[in-house]
């Protein structure tokens with residue numbers, strides 16, 4: 001079953017076409033990678049799915065319903081959350097508070113109830129904290145609950161971003177270069193986490209990633225962008241040997257005709 005469909009998605013910035021006529025079908029519970037050289041249009045693509053940018057033309061369907069025209073917080077409420085290429089945590093808030101912020105949209109409390117410390121609101125908040133602890137445990141940050149997010153090591157900050165994103169209970173999780181800046185050990189831990197999330201959290205994962213080892217290891221399918229165009233899609237083995245893909249990364253002439 002397809003959870004996400006992208007149809008003829010195009011984004012132009014003035015005279016520049018950042019993505020052109022992109023089509024994708026993403027199966028529920030799959031792990032999909034979007035790859036391509038710098039400037040290929042990958043982040044623009046994520047920005048359209050999360051309504052940071054409105055497409056110039058084309059459509060994005062989540063379970064058959066169009067997301068085009070929605071605001072970013074509405075897309076998040078519909079079940080799509082993301083992490084960012086440049087980590088965006090609340091650095092002066094604690095690790096726990098960062099996850100509670102991610103959970104905010106699912107909490108049915110009102111500020112006035114919080115202010116008056118109404119018993120049912122206290123209960124909701126207690127439950128939220130328990131869930132936040134569970135999430136931190138899950139992403140391996142249980143020993144840093146009260147640490148300021150800005151003090152965490154790089155790999156831990158990336159895991160906290162994932163923790164905050166899954167706190168919103170997404171149907172689709174978009175990870176923008178989750179392994180960027182990680183050492184091999186951190187990357188391996190991340191790989192296991194991504195694999196585990198798909199089954200345990202019943203989530204569909206789409207990632208932008210430059211680490212080809214990770215991409216080849218983890219993905220069910222791969223879409224390759226180059227200069228805003230979709231030049232290939234398929235399983236890791238098909239992509240690894242695709243002439244157009246090798247050319248896009250290494251330049252023409254890198255593929256021999258023999």
Ligand SMILES: Nc1ncnc2c1ncn2[C@@H]1O[C@H](COP(=O)(O)OP(=O)(O)OP(=O)(O)O)[C@@H](O)[C@H]1O
Pocket residue numbers: 013016017018036037038039040041042043044045085
């Ligand atoms: N807000 C914007 N205004 C104008 N041009 C933009 C904007 N955002 C992206 N672009 C351009 O669109 C093209 C695609 O950029 P994008 O950031 O999507 O590429 P990318 O594949 O994510 O690259 P990288 O791997 O370096 O992050 C680039 O030429 C970029 O300069």
